[in-house]
Amino acid sequence: MGRGIVTSLARANIPVIALEQDAKQLEFGKKAVTGLLEREAEKLIKQGLTPDTSLASVRFTLDFAELYDVDFVIEAVFENMELKKEIFRKLASVCKPDAFLCTNTSGLDIDEIASVTNHPHLVIGTHFFSPANIMRLLEVVRGHNTSLITIATAMNLGKTLGKVAVLVGNCPLFVGNRLLGPYLEQANYLLEEGCNPEDIDKALEDFGFAMGPFRMMDLAGLDVGWRSRMEKDLTGNKVPEGTPARQRQGIRYSPLADMLCEMGRFGQKTGKGWYQYEKPGGRFAHPDPWVKDFLQKYRDTHQIKPRPSNPEIILERCLYALINEGFRVLEDGIASGPEDIDVIYNNGYGWPKHRGGPMFYASTVGLEKVFDVLDRYHKENPDVPSMNPAFLLKKLAAVGGPPIKEWRTQVGKIANKL
Ligand SMILES: CCCCCCCC(=O)CC(=O)SCCNC(=O)CCNC(=O)[C@H](O)C(C)(C)COP(=O)(O)OP(=O)(O)OC[C@H]1O[C@@H](n2cnc3c(N)ncnc32)[C@H](O)[C@@H]1OP(=O)(O)O
Numbered sequence: 001m002g003r004g005i006v007t008s009l010a011r012a013n014i015p016v017i018a019l020e021q022d023a024k025q026l027e028f029g030k031k032a033v034t035g036l037l038e039r040e041a042e043k044l045i046k047q048g049l050t051p052d053t054s055l056a057s058v059r060f061t062l063d064f065a066e067l068y069d070v071d072f073v074i075e076a077v078f079e080n081m082e083l084k085k086e087i088f089r090k091l092a093s094v095c096k097p098d099a100f101l102c103t104n105t106s107g108l109d110i111d112e113i114a115s116v117t118n119h120p121h122l123v124i125g126t127h128f129f130s131p132a133n134i135m136r137l138l139e140v141v142r143g144h145n146t147s148l149i150t151i152a153t154a155m156n157l158g159k160t161l162g163k164v165a166v167l168v169g170n171c172p173l174f175v176g177n178r179l180l181g182p183y184l185e186q187a188n189y190l191l192e193e194g195c196n197p198e199d200i201d202k203a204l205e206d207f208g209f210a211m212g213p214f215r216m217m218d219l220a221g222l223d224v225g226w227r228s229r230m231e232k233d234l235t236g237n238k239v240p241e242g243t244p245a246r247q248r249q250g251i252r253y254s255p256l257a258d259m260l261c262e263m264g265r266f267g268q269k270t271g272k273g274w275y276q277y278e279k280p281g282g283r284f285a286h287p288d289p290w291v292k293d294f295l296q297k298y299r300d301t302h303q304i305k306p307r308p309s310n311p312e313i314i315l316e317r318c319l320y321a322l323i324n325e326g327f328r329v330l331e332d333g334i335a336s337g338p339e340d341i342d343v344i345y346n347n348g349y350g351w352p353k354h355r356g357g358p359m360f361y362a363s364t365v366g367l368e369k370v371f372d373v374l375d376r377y378h379k380e381n382p383d384v385p386s387m388n389p390a391f392l393l394k395k396l397a398a399v400g401g402p403p404i405k406e407w408r409t410q411v412g413k414i415a416n417k418l
């Protein structure tokens with residue numbers, strides 16, 4: 001993410017100091033940023049334009065002390081709370097007192113990160129999306145103490161970078177990734193039940209997604225989700241002994257993605273994940289016979305009898321799970337309206353734009369249908385609480401599923417924590 005963010009800043013002619021933890025990583029990063037900027041320059045030249053971005057605006061360093069007079073920091077280290085806090089302690093001591101301190105976490109608590117600084121009003125989440133120099137979304141996550149000036153500055157940064165900035169509230173995984181959780185959960189359960197990654201990806205790509213869930217996670221890096229689950233003690237050595245492999249805290253859980261990570265299969269970056277790639281860093285996903293075999297052995301171990309799923313079932317389960325969480329986000333006041341969720345999905349996750357975003361799509365399918373499918377699934381699978389229909393969905397379905405623009409008036413004031 002760091003290299004994509006640096007490239008976006010350099011492209012907008014913002015001087016950047018790019019900091020890494022060791023010389024090897026710094027060299028990798030420098031090479032990657034140089035490559036991305038050169039590629040962009042070539043594209044402009046081909047179009048008859050003169051590139052005005054230069055690598056000279058980027059300084060590469062290993063020394064935190066060089067950050068003493070920067071206006072704005074964007075931290076993008078591994079998804080680990082203790083490490084993020086250590087970095088923010090350092091930043092708070094090195095940077096000038098009015099520097100804005102941003103974190104590119106995928107879903108950690110912004111308030112906890114801010115708590116280690118003396119100026120939490122200057123701390124904010126700036127959540128970029130992979131590939132960070134390409135995807136247009138910037139989720140701006142306000143913490144409890146984040147000031148209006150800090151929010152305005154982060155929103156303005158999004159605009160300067162040519163991105164679409166959306167303000168959201170602070171909760172685990174924020175908005176985009178919070179909806180992604182139940183979507184990925186269903187995709188993983190479908191694998192357990194007999195599908196292969198390519199069956200599920202094909203159904204969602206035929207629906208119009210730029211990438212199905214498994215190709216997308218291979219692109220983002222499976223280790224990101226793994227670290228995020230470790231932070232929640234869902235995997236790793238803090239899981240209590242004797243916990244059944246397919247259960248956590250009494251609810252259904254799929255350990256499949258964790259098992260791939262334990263074997264070093266992180267996706268495109270390692271050349272192997274849910275698919276295989278021509279080399280580490282390769283981009284062309286090929287179905288991997290190893291994965292097919294791995295899934296079959298897993299089903300045998302857990303005595304799961306494979307059953308077929310057609311594209312319609314795949315779509316309903318994955319999409320309605322995602323939409324249901326969208327209603328919960330609205331109930332919690334984490335997004336300011338259904339339109340914001342749609343903008344997030346259209347610009348950050350390769351959602352098919354012609355379908356208008358997940359919440360608009362739900363309104364076109366019919367909220368009664370979405371409710372009925374979720375309700376039936378949840379009654380048959382009470383150990384999957386994410387599929388329990390959200391209260392707001394139930395309420396709107398009960399009044400006939402009005403068009404999206406009428407949701408607010410139908411349900412009264414939606415709690416807004418922004
Ligand atoms: C619940 C736990 C949560 C854990 C997960 C947390 C992760 C997060 O916090 C949030 C995330 O980022 S999730 C990932 C979000 N990203 C997506 O969904 C990407 C979906 N894919 C796409 O949009 C297009 O396929 C894409 C744009 C990638 C490619 O587009 P096309 O298919 O049209 O292909 P191209 O025309 O060849 O490429 C367009 C530009 O993209 C560049 N590109 C392609 N693949 C890339 C890759 N793997 N890495 C870097 N850049 C890449 C490609 O070079 C081209 O760039 P330009 O030539 O400069 O235009």
Ligand SMILES: NC(=O)C1=CN([C@@H]2O[C@H](COP(=O)(O)OP(=O)(O)OC[C@H]3O[C@@H](n4cnc5c(N)ncnc54)[C@H](O)[C@@H]3O)[C@@H](O)[C@H]2O)C=CC1
Nearest residue numbers: 001002020021025076077078079104105106128130220224
């Ligand atoms: N991969 C993705 O799709 C997305 C990731 N994120 C978030 O971005 C952050 C980074 O994720 P990735 O780029 O995927 O991870 P990564 O593993 O590719 O990169 C992390 C970088 O942090 C550097 N680093 C670690 N400790 C450091 C330290 N003490 N000082 C300086 N640099 C240090 C590492 O050398 C490495 O280059 C995480 O918080 C992740 O949740 C956010 C959006 C999307």
